[in-house]
Amino acid sequence: MNQTTFNLDLAPLTSALQDTPLAAWAEALPQTLALRLAPDSHGDLPAWLAAIDALPHIRARQIDLNAPCIRIGAPDEINADTREQIEAALRQLHPWRKGPFDVFGIHIDTEWRSDWKWDRIVRHLAPLAGRRVLDVGSGNGYFALRMIGAGAALVVAIDPMRLFLMQFEALRRFHDTGRACVLPLGIEDFPERSETFDTVFSMGVLYHRRSPLDHLYQLREALRPGGELVLETLVIPGGTGQVLVPEGRYARMRNVWFIPTVAELERWLARCGLRDIRCVDESPTTLEEQRSTDWMQFESLARSLDPADPTRTVEGYPAPRRAVLIARRP
Numbered sequence: 001m002n003q004t005t006f007n008l009d010l011a012p013l014t015s016a017l018q019d020t021p022l023a024a025w026a027e028a029l030p031q032t033l034a035l036r037l038a039p040d041s042h043g044d045l046p047a048w049l050a051a052i053d054a055l056p057h058i059r060a061r062q063i064d065l066n067a068p069c070i071r072i073g074a075p076d077e078i079n080a081d082t083r084e085q086i087e088a089a090l091r092q093l094h095p096w097r098k099g100p101f102d103v104f105g106i107h108i109d110t111e112w113r114s115d116w117k118w119d120r121i122v123r124h125l126a127p128l129a130g131r132r133v134l135d136v137g138s139g140n141g142y143f144a145l146r147m148i149g150a151g152a153a154l155v156v157a158i159d160p161m162r163l164f165l166m167q168f169e170a171l172r173r174f175h176d177t178g179r180a181c182v183l184p185l186g187i188e189d190f191p192e193r194s195e196t197f198d199t200v201f202s203m204g205v206l207y208h209r210r211s212p213l214d215h216l217y218q219l220r221e222a223l224r225p226g227g228e229l230v231l232e233t234l235v236i237p238g239g240t241g242q243v244l245v246p247e248g249r250y251a252r253m254r255n256v257w258f259i260p261t262v263a264e265l266e267r268w269l270a271r272c273g274l275r276d277i278r279c280v281d282e283s284p285t286t287l288e289e290q291r292s293t294d295w296m297q298f299e300s301l302a303r304s305l306d307p308a309d310p311t312r313t314v315e316g317y318p319a320p321r322r323a324v325l326i327a328r329r330p
């Protein structure tokens with residue numbers, strides 16, 4: 001395996017973006033990613049690459065990217081030894097946070113029931129069929145695959161955590177639509193103004209940004225005029241003008257900066273020039289939706305809530321609740 005470029009097949013992406021303002025950026029991606037994926041760039045990278053290398057080269061015949069539990073291959077497509085080999089390699093890529101997936105009958109029970117989030121969102125979207133999509137903070141590409149399942153023409157998914165790219169690439173060993181890619185990049189590595197995408201998703205990212213309005217502004221600038229922004233983030237109950245800035249950790253997470261109310265978030269979106277702003281869902285995160293599993297054995301939400309009062313975090317803040325807002329770039 002060529003560890004420097006990690007065999008990321010960027011040709012479909014470069015070709016899909018060739019007539020857009022992102023053409024030059026896409027052309028330069030091999031050099032950008034060579035640095036990001038250099039063998040010494042992350043201590044675990046060699047082990048992850050070895051895990052992917054240990055996967056057999058098989059193409060799944062039965063694939064369903066539209067199912068809540070994304071299905072790549074049916075159990076009867078492989079024998080028991082091959083299944084064992086695949087499962088052992090996929091487990092080397094622990095922790096699996098976003099999913100679930102079913103790979104030739106191996107059920108990857110991820111920390112999150114990401115299918116529940118998708119259900120809350122998808123029915124409110126402009127239909128994704130034929131659209132060019134950007135997913136910022138994509139995790140392992142679970143949602144990117146669901147977007148392809150919903151007919152998107154192209155999904156560019158970015159997430160700086162290289163493990164999540166490895167998980168996406170491991171699954172891509174068995175299927176490849178050529179229409180979705182996960183790139184190991186943060187939003188700060190993305191061109192400021194591309195005006196290329198029909199739909200831009202930012203889910204679970206805003207509260208990690210120290211400058212949330214700059215984040216919203218950059219998301220807006222990635223949209224073509226008339227394009228749709230889908231923003232999912234932590235919120236607190238309350239009205240306009242209220243924002244929680246945790247003193248230290250929030251629900252044991254270190255890098256949480258701004259948690260506004262829905263009304264305040266709507267104002268931020270409007271100030272960033274977005275229109276037709278609507279909150280389509282607001283839900284508390286439950287212990288059924290985010291939990292430790294066999295495929296994510298670290299601590300999860302349960303350990304972040306006050307055992308005496310689960311409506312509070314261990315730090316005494318309101319327990320996690322998330323809102324989904326949809327807006328349009330005029």
Ligand SMILES: Nc1ncnc2c1ncn2[C@@H]1O[C@H](C[S@+](CC[C@H]([NH3+])C(=O)[O-])CC(=O)[O-])[C@@H](O)[C@H]1O
Nearest residue numbers: 136137138139158159160161186187188203204205
């Ligand atoms: N600067 C950054 N640029 C891009 N991504 C980032 C950055 N910083 C962190 N991330 C990534 O943003 C993701 C946040 S999780 C949401 C995943 C998915 N969207 C979900 O909705 O389940 C949070 C949650 O669990 O909700 C992580 O994968 C980070 O690596």
